[in-house]
Structures are given as structure tokens and as C-alpha cells.
Amino acid sequence: MLTTALIVVPLAGAILVWVLPLSRESTSGLALLVALAEVGLWLGSARNFDFGSDAPQYATTREWFDQLGISYSVGLYGFQFWLVGLAIVVGACAIGYGAWAERERSRAYFGLLLFLVGSLVGVFAAQDLIVFYVFFEAMLIPIYVLVGVWGGPERVKATVTFVIYTMVGSLLMLASIVALGVSKGTFELADLGTSSNDWIFLGFLAAFAVKAPLLPFHGWLRLSYTQAPPEVAAILSGVVSKAAVFGLVWIVLPHFPEPVEDFRTLVLVLASATLVYGSVLAFRQPDIRGVVAYSSMGQMGLIVLGIFAANDLGLDGAVLHSVNHGLVSAGFFLLAGMIETRAGTGVFSELGGVAKGRPILATLVMVLGMYTLAVPGSTNFAGEFSILAGVFDRGWGYAAVGVTAMVLAALYGLRLISAILHERRGSAVRDDTGDLVGGELILVVPLVVILAVLTAWPAGITERSFPANQPAAFIGSQQELAP
């Protein structure tokens, strides 16, 4: 029941926000309240959460569409719990940012944000292919409007590109879902068994490769991440891309053992290429959001490396790093938005020298930058190290590429920090450009605090992601459930 509540609360909140004729302040207040209640609900659900159990927690299964064997089935395993938490926390920060930025047409805006959070929770909690697909597609609706109405000057182009890429991927997945579900007579993940059909596998892979994105399916990335409002970009890069992680871990790996084996080299090569390509492009970007966008792409490549290593270290690392990267990139997009509001631009050539006289902003950029470049000891380092150690088993070459990319990450991370904070003062930075204020701190500091906690205790996630802390064995056990 609790999982259903986690899905329904934001959705109901969205409807409430849409229907109630409130002023802008009250609307954003109500939305924020719902988001915080959702955070509370999630924290509360942690209390009795049995991370070691090999059954999904707080599961609900209800008949929905008998003829096709579709049921409403949701529930949480450890890794899903963390992804849901990521969605809820980042969502709350994004809604807070929207309230701070005083968005126009507030009822539509906050309703859509809540709707997006609800569908994301639904994606991560799904235990049925159709439920997964429904939420996977449903989140496209708010994104489409949020970017298309409140986005930057090139918003229409951004939405069209984004929708075309995503829909082609997800419709191929729909064909695969139909083929898989009909031939098995059920859509429930637990009863689905395995398939050795390469085409069905490729349909799923296409959707997740676009969502992540993997090279060469990243054409939508830059426009969407730069044209979206900062808080929407934060959700997009921080959370929406993790739908691919969920899909790969929980649909592709357990149900397509043979195709995964056959295509492993291809996917690992693509993921490595994504990692290097994203990192190199991040180094070349002229503005803050461009850097964060392409660094996101690189990090997703790294995460996919971990997933397709498909061993304990790789999977644990992938889950941990998903959370890390979600928090860091969301934090950075919010910071980018704050800097853009102050300076009127995020272009490096007009920024610089922000650190002097703005200690809080400088500290936050610095800290998040350090996480981005995965300073040893940080939780990002733990995640990356675990992934690289995992993928080392599949071939030392991938690990070597990964290490190289860590160096590249240091390069673009340091460039990002110095281009904003140091160097000569840019034309857009004036004396009256202020430091961060209390309201803004509340939005970013929680993300940094969570990162700090994870830095101290990465095992909090890695040891609580899969039953009995044995990811590979658990995924394997799902394969044997074939009816």
C-alpha cells in the first residue's frame, strides 16, 4: 500500500493544484507542502523497510486487465527504494526552486511538476511491464509541456527533438513489450521468465539507450538540458535518465540473459564511447549547463558500464553512482539557474571571478565540483571505483577507458569551477551581483548534505540495494523463476 501511496500522493497533489483556484504564492506553497509530505512518507517507509528480503516491500498487486494478463503491480526492492528517494528529493528541490523563481502560470506549472514526480516514482516502483510503460510514457507529458512552455528561446525545437527521440525508442519498446508479454501470457515481471529473442531485447535496449542516453542516441540531450527551466533540467538529468538504469537492471538483465551475453561487448563499447565522448564534449562546452549536460551523458555511460558488467561490484556501484550523479547534476543545474538569474547568462566568457565576495555560492560550486570530478574519498569516487572494479572483470580495457574518463572529469570539473569562480571578473558579473540567500540555500544544501552522508557511508546504499547484498545472484534468481 505504501508504494501506491508514494505514487498517488504527488499525482493527487497535481490534480489538487490544477483544480483549486489559488494565487501563485498559495499554489507554490501547496505544491511544496505536497512534495515535503512525500519526502516524509518516503523517510517513514524506510523505517520498516526490509532491505534483505527477497520479496518486494510494500507490494500491491491488483487485477486490471485480465484478457492480456496485465495487473497493477508495484513494490520496492532496495535499489528501487533509492531511485524512488532520488526522484522524491530532487523533485522537492525542483518544486522549491520553481517557487523561488516565481514561475508564471503557477497552477499549471506546479501541477505538472508534481505529476512528473508521481510518474517517476511509478516508473521506479513498477513490477509489471505495462505499469512501467504507462509511467515511462506518462512522464513525457509533463516534460513536453514544461520544456515547451517555460523553456528558453529554442524551447519548441528542444521539445520536438526530445519527443521524437524518446518516442521512437519507447514505441520500439512497446512492440517488444507486446511481443514478450503476449508470448508469455503475462506482463508481470516476476512471472515473465526469460526470452532469448534478440529483436525483443533490442527493442528494450533502444528505449533505454535513448533515455540514458548512450552514444549515438544523444541528439536530444544538449537542447533539452539547456532549454528546459533549470529545475526541470535538474529532474531530467538527475532522475529521468535513471529510468534507463531501472529498465536495464530490472527488465533487461533478468529477462534476457542470452542476448545480454551476446550483446555485452557491443553495449560495453558503446557505454565506454559515451563516457569518453561525453567527457570530452563537456570539456569543450561554452556554458555551465552544457558542461553539466555532457558530463551527465558521460556519467550515464559509466553507470551502464557497471550494469552490463552484471556482477556484484558493478551493480552495486551502478546504483550508488545513479544516486550520486542524480544529486550532483540536479544540484548543479539548480546552481546554474541561480547564477543565470543573477548574471543573466551562463556563458563562461562572460562569467568569472564570482568567488570574490560571494563565499557561499563559491563554496557550493566548489563542493559540487569536487563531487563531479570524483575526488578520492567522496561517494562519487566510491561509485566509480566500484563500477570500474566490476567492469575490470569483463575486460581490463573498459576499466582503462573508465580511468581515462576520470581524468577527463577532473579536467572539465576544474575548468567549470575556475571559469565560474576564478579568473578575471566577467562582464556579466557586477558588484551588486549578490551571494546566495537563505531560500536558495535550502534548495541546494540538502543535496550536498546527502552527498556528504553518502561520502561517509556509501555502504548505506551499496549494502542495501539487493536482497542479501548479492546483486548478481539475485538477478540470476529472477531468471530461474520462469514458469
Added chain:
Amino acid sequence: MIDTPSVDWLALSPTLALLAVAGITLLGAVLVPRSSERAFSIAVSVAGFGASAVLAGWVFDRSPEPTAVVVESMTRDRLGALAAILIALVGLAVVLLSAGDGRRSHVGEYYALLAAAAAGMVFFVSAANLMTMFLALEWFSIALYVLCALDTHRRASLEAGLKYLIVGSFGSGILLFGCALVYGATGELGFSAIREATGADDPLFVTGMAMILAGLAFKVSAAPFHMWTPDVYQGAPTTVTAFMSAATKIAGLVLMLRILVTAFPEQAEIWSVAVAVLAVCSLAIGNFAAIAQRDVKRLLAYSSVSQAGFLLIAIAANSTAGAEALLYYLIPYSAASVGAFSVVAARERELRRPVTLGNLAGLGWERPFVGVCMWWFMLSMAGFPLTGGFLGKLFIFSAIYEAGWWWLVVIGVLATALSLAYYLNVVRSLYMRSGEAPAAGVVLAAGGSPPRDLLLDVTLGAALAVTIGSFFFVQPLVDLASDAAASLPF
């Protein structure tokens, strides 16, 4: 003493209720004073369409086994009853929608023709032999020809009526020719009798079957027999378009399913391929042409061609699952289609000019409820989750995949991807172009917000409720569809 056949009045009652509406409203047009003619016609129509739906529901309840009634000229079964319910409800929605259309002349006649057309369709879906089929087809077609041309002061309307008349008659002619060939080959008129009489490989018989299929394809506007659709949908009064887009499709497709499965099961290998080809043509032509449209009614017309393609896929499956999928998908499809044309009507009444993607701009912000409705109708047509359209398409894909035609799933999926281009274009016009100055010379509605049209909002609300409700409460609807499909001899 002349022998009279025994008549099953209950089976005929949904049709008779609608015929009564037609008669009473026509009388009303003459006898009731002009000032209250509209209110009178609407009241009678609402009562009549409602009664027809209820009676059809009663027939549904009382006919678990299909029986041939009235000298085997019609079948009393759940398939026909379910289709009759849907047609009557679509008609009811269109009556509510028409209440605010500002029609000055032919008010009584309009409702009379609408009821007559619906009566013909209700009769059509229960037809059990070639004669009743053709009779009912002409019955509702002629009513529709006149309805299309009813706005005599508008050239486009007259043109639409004439075009529909000519092309529609051509289609009816082909159908009649096909009936003649089938009768010639078998010597039988009844659908079941034709199945038993099949002398099998007679080329005349197969040609006749193909011509019947082509004639029906005209009515459901399946490509390549769709040429009339865009012009007629655009020119006809919007309320009539709303009715045609939903009710004609229901009637035509249900009868197509009935005749193919009942009369020609032996030739299933031939006709399922033919229907699949029609489906692929409709998907391709409908989608590509719709992308290029700027006039919203034309766009929706081409979209209805592509939707016909999806619905035909369900028939091509030639299975119980396919029939269930067809009947289920007709529900959200009809709701979305009537709803979308209602939104067009709402905008038209505001602007007093044809609605294009350009002058739809900003509607979503000006009238949030109308905008939200249109948004969901488009999503449903595009097969997005949280709408019945999604489950309908999923059901159709599953049925055809089960029938072993995986390539039709791929084509359907590609067509869906393509269709997003224009469905989302409509949504974009609703929300994302406000603020742009209107082009020079375009006069937008002045004088504040338009008068509230409560009945139109009711129609929209009902359509929205069905569109979304058919997603969440799919099981009861599918149970109905599966009861109805059980009356077919698969």
C-alpha cells in the same frame, strides 16, 4: 388472410425509438412555434437517444445467445446491441453538442435527420442478410448526405454534401454489385446461409466478397477509399462531422466484422490479408497526409483515416481477441473523436471562421477546461498511457501478434510514432504559441469571453470521462466487449 412474420419488437426497439424521434421532431418543425422549436427538438432527441441506448442495453442483457429474428433478416445478439448502445450514446453527445450551434433554419429537420441516421446505423449493425444490410446502409447514408449539406448558406457545406453523395453512392453501388455477385454465386442472401452454401472457389463469389469489403471500406473511410473524407469532414457542419467520425465508423466496422466472420469464414485467408492491406494503406496515407494539414477539421479527418487503419488491424486478426480489441477500442476512439470535434466546434463558435492550427493558439490558456480536454483527446488518439486509446492499441497489437502477424505490430508502432507529429502539433498550438501577435487582418473574437455553453461543456466532460475512465476501468468494458464478441462464430 396474409401471413405476417412474427416480429421481435424488443430487437427492433432501439431503432424504433430513434425513428420516433425523427418523426416527432419533424412534426415539431411544423407544429411547434419557432421560438420553442429548438428546445422541443433537443428535449425529444435527448429522450429518444437515451431511450434507444437503454433499450439496446436491455437487448444486450436479454440476448446471451444470438438469434435470427424477423424472418432471419436481422440478428438479435450482443454484438449488435453493444454497437447500438455506442451509436446511441454518440448521438446523445452530438445532440448536446448541437444545442449551442446557433442554427437558424432547419432546426427540427436537423435533429430528425440525425435521429434517422442513427436509426439506420442501429439497424445496420444487426443486419443478417444482404438486403437488410444494403437497405440500412442507404438509409443512414442518405440521411448523412442531407445532413452534410444542411448549412445551405455555406458553399463548403453544399460541396461536402454533393461530394459525399457522389462518392458515397459509388461506394454503395460497389457494395450492391458485390451483393449481387455473392447472391448469384450462392443463391442465398442470409449471412449464415451464405457460409453454408459456399461452393467455395467460385471466382465470382470471391469478387463479390471483395466488392462488399470495398463498399464497406468507403463507409469507414479506409484508404484507398478515403478520398471523400477530408473534404466532407471539413465542409460538413462540425456537429455532423463529430457524429460521422464516430458513429459511421462504429457501424461500418462492426458490420464489416460481422459479415466477414459470419458469411465468409472459409475465405478468411483471403480477406484477412485484404483487410491488413487496407489497414496498412490507411495508416500510411492517413498519417502522412495529416502531418501536412493546417485546418484542424481536415487534420482530424486524416487522423480518422489512420484510426480506421488501427481498427482494421483488429479485424484482420480474425480472432475473438481481435473482435474484443475492436469493440473496446471503439469506445475510447469514439469519445476522443466526438470530443475533439466538440473542441473545434467550441472554437468555431467563438471565432466564426474555420479553425486552423494557427487560430487554435492560446486556447489552452484562455479556456483551461477545453484545452485540457483537447489535450487528452489527442493523447488518447496517439495512444498515450492514462487514456483508453493506449490500452486499445495495446489490445489490438496483442491480438494481431497472437494471430502471428508481428510485422503489423511494427507498422502500427511506426504509424503511432508518425501520428505523434500532428497530434502533439495540436497540443503545441493550444499552449505554446500564445503571446505571438495574430497575423495582420485576422480579427479575433472581441468582447470578452464567449457565452458559456453548458451543454457543450457537458459533452466535453463526458467524453473526457470516457477517455480517461476507459483506461482505469478497462476490465468491465472489456467484459462487455468480450460478451459481444462471443456472439460471433469464431
